[in-house]
Amino acid sequence: MPKSMDQIVSLCKRRGFLFQSSEIYGGINGFWDYGPLGVELKRNVRAAWWNDMITNHDEFSVLNGAPREFQMTGIETSIIMHPQVWKVSGHYDLFADMMQTCRHCKKLFRADHVWSMLSDSAWVKSFAECFEKSVSDDRIIFSSPAALNWARRRGPKVAPGLALVRNPEITMSWLAEDLQNQPDLDLGLPKLLQYMATEQKNITGFQMPCPECGGDLTEPRRFNLMFETFTGAIQTEENRAFLRPETAQGMFVNFKNVVDSMSVRVPFGIAQIGKSFRNEITPRNFTFRSREFEQMEMEFFCHPSESRQWYEYWRNRRFAWYQKLGIASDNLILRDHAQDELSHYSVGTADVEYAFPFLGPGEYGELEGIAHRGDFDLRSHMEGKLCKGPNGLELEKLADGSPKYKGSGKDMNYFDDQSREKFLPHVIEPAAGADRATLAFLCEAYHEDQQPDDKGEMQSRVYLKLHPKLAPVKVAVFPLIKKEGMPEKGLEIYRELKSAGIAAVYAQQGAIGKRYRRQDEIGTPWCITVDGDTMTAGTVTLRDRDSLEQIRLPVTGVVDEIARRLRVS
Numbered sequence: 001m002p003k004s005m006d007q008i009v010s011l012c013k014r015r016g017f018l019f020q021s022s023e024i025y026g027g028i029n030g031f032w033d034y035g036p037l038g039v040e041l042k043r044n045v046r047a048a049w050w051n052d053m054i055t056n057h058d059e060f061s062v063l064n065g066a067p068r069e070f071q072m073t074g075i076e077t078s079i080i081m082h083p084q085v086w087k088v089s090g091h092y093d094l095f096a097d098m099m100q101t102c103r104h105c106k107k108l109f110r111a112d113h114v115w116s117m118l119s120d121s122a123w124v125k126s127f128a129e130c131f132e133k134s135v136s137d138d139r140i141i142f143s144s145p146a147a148l149n150w151a152r153r154r155g156p157k158v159a160p161g162l163a164l165v166r167n168p169e170i171t172m173s174w175l176a177e178d179l180q181n182q183p184d185l186d187l188g189l190p191k192l193l194q195y196m197a198t199e200q201k202n203i204t205g206f207q208m209p210c211p212e213c214g215g216d217l218t219e220p221r222r223f224n225l226m227f228e229t230f231t232g233a234i235q236t237e238e239n240r241a242f243l244r245p246e247t248a249q250g251m252f253v254n255f256k257n258v259v260d261s262m263s264v265r266v267p268f269g270i271a272q273i274g275k276s277f278r279n280e281i282t283p284r285n286f287t288f289r290s291r292e293f294e295q296m297e298m299e300f301f302c303h304p305s306e307s308r309q310w311y312e313y314w315r316n317r318r319f320a321w322y323q324k325l326g327i328a329s330d331n332l333i334l335r336d337h338a339q340d341e342l343s344h345y346s347v348g349t350a351d352v353e354y355a356f357p358f359l360g361p362g363e364y365g366e367l368e369g370i371a372h373r374g375d376f377d378l379r380s381h382m383e384g385k386l387c388k389g390p391n392g393l394e395l396e397k398l399a400d401g402s403p404k405y406k407g408s409g410k411d412m413n414y415f416d417d418q419s420r421e422k423f424l425p426h427v428i429e430p431a432a433g434a435d436r437a438t439l440a441f442l443c444e445a446y447h448e449d450q451q452p453d454d455k456g457e458m459q460s461r462v463y464l465k466l467h468p469k470l471a472p473v474k475v476a477v478f479p480l481i482k483k484e485g486m487p488e489k490g491l492e493i494y495r496e497l498k499s500a501g502i503a504a505v506y507a508q509q510g511a512i513g514k515r516y517r518r519q520d521e522i523g524t525p526w527c528i529t530v531d532g533d534t535m536t537a538g539t540v541t542l543r544d545r546d547s548l549e550q551i552r553l554p555v556t557g558v559v560d561e562i563a564r565r566l567r568v569s
Ligand code: ATP
Pocket: 246, 278, 280, 287, 288, 289, 290, 291, 292, 293, 294, 295, 366, 367, 368, 369, 431, 432, 433, 434, 435, 436, 437
């Protein structure tokens, strides 16, 4: 059965994974709070990434087909950095989306999202329905009586801003005139919507309608996505600062500090997990596009001659990470960017993308980008803001020949004391979003099946098939009944699990079937039940969330068995 986003959002709220930020005040668009289970899930996602990148990294062996041995380091840098960082990196001038505003309802839209929002819009669906009988091969066989009828009856309720609704005759007259001159006029839905949104074609040209109310949208304008703030008491230009829109710059500006303090040798990586902020114009799709989110980024510094091999290595390794943690390969793709999609400095970029349930069939949303960034970043922080010139990257200059934004002037070159070579390393950057990864793991885990309840009647069961390493609770302990020493025994097992560092819960209220269901719904992989045999034979049942298989094992072996299962999962 296909999963719907509504089911997943409702489970997240019902069971304490995610809440809208400041919900009691009506929420704030683009911000989310992780509830008691969500925070554990996200911590586990971060831990899985950090373990893979740093803690479990064996720098003395060549693993997973790496071109050769390498070192990995971690860092945690500040959210607010020197404003020059963002000028030199290009974010100050270029980190912008094209934005359109509705002149009628004043809502803002990202220009590249307008068409997909129109396809989902309630009023467009209602408008298209009035031609239902005459739509063939995606071309609308237009009928003006049907359109006028819709404009007078349904239109005012669903699209009060639409020109056709506000002024039907004038709006229709342009179409009639054009149809007369060009009987073969292409009247696919996009074109038709433009006619219906345009009251004064001779003055304004075609208009795009607002996905919310049908009003006309302004021309696209640039809108910088960085949140601004001020440092210190006085709000002057000099004190203007920005909340970081990515964590990556923290690694670039500390490149020399890490080399000098850690005696690391190129090739090596610096990884960081931290909050980033983007004033997204249209935050949407739950946590997928938020204004405050967390990134897991790593900058890998290598010799230019080896950079392509390292790019291939990280591209494949990052894709495999999501698969290892349970994302079925059918729902996950690794998409190489076409040449014209690449940033001006990038030699290659690939995105790991997931088929989120809010997307249409065959559509995927980005989880992570793996980019070959060349020497762009280190060079920029050394020399100043770079731009594309006739012979590749060059310093961007003002009319008087001075650099537009000056770099630090610090020498960012690396000196290899063995080869005696001095060079500016190239960088491979796998940049992942912790919130998008968490959402993808949740969506992938969501399952429903039919199982008999305590009375043997079939009931639908919702369960989260989370990888054990990601599950917020690893094991639940239940006494079958609340007497005959079972609660005491259950608590004893629960405490042993906890003191071994295993996330366990204990529950004694309600029928046993209900208690299992609650754990299934939050993705707990295993349940331990204390029953009559525990008291006589010293054994408990261990139930598996996915197979529902129940085995008996000695009480004395519970902690070791759960720890073993977690280790091998
Ligand atoms: P998009 O094209 O979806 O806006 P992007 O290409 O700008 O994303 P990057 O700058 O490459 O994203 O950031 C790296 C990762 O950070 C993304 O792959 C994503 O997982 C995460 N990310 C970026 N923007 C957001 C956001 N607004 N909300 C949640 N996660 C985000």
